Amino acid sequence: MKLDLDKIKWGIIGCGDVTEKKNGPPLYKLENSSLVAVMRRNGKLAEDYAKRHQVSRWYDSADQLINDAEVNAVYVATPPNMHAEYAIKAMRAGKPVYIEKPMAKTYAECKRMIQVSEETGVPIFVAYYRRALPLFMKVKELLDNDIVGKALTVNIRFFASSKEQNLSTEQLPWRIKPEIAGAGLFYDMGSHELDFLDFIFGPIAKVSGQAQNRAGYYPAEDTVTASFEFENGVLGTGSWSFVVDPSSEEDTIEILGTKGKLWFSCFNPIKLNLQTEQGELFYDFDQPEHVGGNHIQLVIDELRGVGKCPSTGKSAARTSWVMEEIVKDYYNKK
Template sequence: MSKNQDTEVRWGILGVGNVCEVKSAPAMNLIPNSKIAAVMRRSEEKVKDYADRHGISKWYTSANDLINDPEVNAIYIATPPNAHLELAKLAASAGKPVYVEKPMARTHAECLEMIKVCEQANVPLYIAYYRRELPHFLKIKELINQGILGEIRTVHINLKQKLDASLITKVETNWRVDPEMAGGGYFFDLASHQLDLLDFFFGKITHATGFASNQAKTYEAEDIVTGSFVFESGILGSGNWCFTTSENAEIDQTIIYGSKGKITYETFGKGEFTLETDENGIEKFSFDLPKHIQQPLIKTIVGDLLGTETCQSTGISGARANWVMDQLVKERVF
């Protein structure tokens, strides 16, 4: 479907794995004028099990068959990143809008190719950076826009996670640490959310540089990244990501510093953040998060396709996160 040419979005889902159990797919049947028409997975046993458990009557083991199903008019690509470009091309060639899991692709170059094929086919391209529509992050953006923090000076990301001991035996089946499938390691999986969120708050990052290393040698991908970046607006930022720390060193913290105060939040935690200003001291904010965490974003996609809303997470914005990650890992000191 093209925008505004239908009254209902009928989703076909490629790759009904873990993300489709609670986070995303169930929401598609809860949003008005939206439903799941068909699902696909290469394993017949697994796709049939998913379809049976979720009350979906039609399933496939072939991506082509699902994409070309006339009942399906929008495609959700929920596979690992290595398949995103190929599947986006197939969906675009069939004239069907594309919703892609994050990170958008393995590299910025692949992202640009996805944008190109969708533009040539005149089909919309959306990316699953759903934090742009979560209530606590919308509130943070509102406070920034209101000038509560004064002029924004700098932002710092600090993400540390302990080494998952199970990776020693499961690394071959964990696509998130396989650069051929994911583009990199957990940095690509998690930092993509963080960098896209900063793009949502402050706009485009125009300069970025960093260092990446593999310290623990548990898997092939980088396990530590440090870097700095500059926004088009002149705000400076930095980040430190390490996935091999001890348990007591684990942290998920981003701090936005302004001339009048600061905001501290977790990207992957509860719907909470802390505002501290010179004028009012410390204020804590807390919001309930939806059971199906992607539902608010998917609602805007459905609305965008039907002409009633605008989605803020597109291929253009999603590609920018990949560009920054590419820059931050370019200097490898393995």
């Protein structure tokens, strides 16, 4: 299907927190793009969002939004357990979809979405917006230009303290409910890191991992380790824990090459560190007001036939496959 839309007229399914600043305002602030309808199951909250963001229509039904004749692209910003259903309905209605990450609750759902995209010719994009943020694009540029030589290894270290230790089961956020999120916070946070590595190194060919629940605050895994190998031969490791003491918190991705190394934060991407035989160099970056805006611009450009977005359904599905492989033993034992 050749789209080449003149102006993208968005509808949002699930206008929650992620749409308030990160990814919602760019839909109506960017050129050749407008937000014409929003949906939330709680109609009062949908109406409130529409008023605050000056959106002309709101719905409490996803089907109504998808069938809105003016909407020609759909942003699915619900929890992952509804991504596949809504994305497939939108694609069958001929409307491109931009989906929150992770792409779906399971890799099997990702594959179904890709199949429908191929059958209908309607594209899928996934909100891995680091592929368009300045620091991460600089990392790719430095690697592509051989500044640290041939890449050898990459290591992820992400450790955060828990906010859930005193919550009842009813109070737990959906991000740590596997029946909704697919797994725990590893899927929510680790997906960004693993997707970015896919962006700079290409697909992961081999992966193994271990996951455990060490603190017992909730049913999902809270501590994860992994080892992986990219198709290009780069080796990687990762360690994640979401229940450490605050004094142990860390957010680092380190890339080692034959001529130097790079290290930076995934979730506070304002400083990039480069070390070579010439010494250390530091790059500073400002965060945009809306961190998803650069990436959404690329989606708009592709839908208008004037550019390409680097985060597709196929690339996002690879990240879902990697994560599922890492935690599968933990969930298979349940």
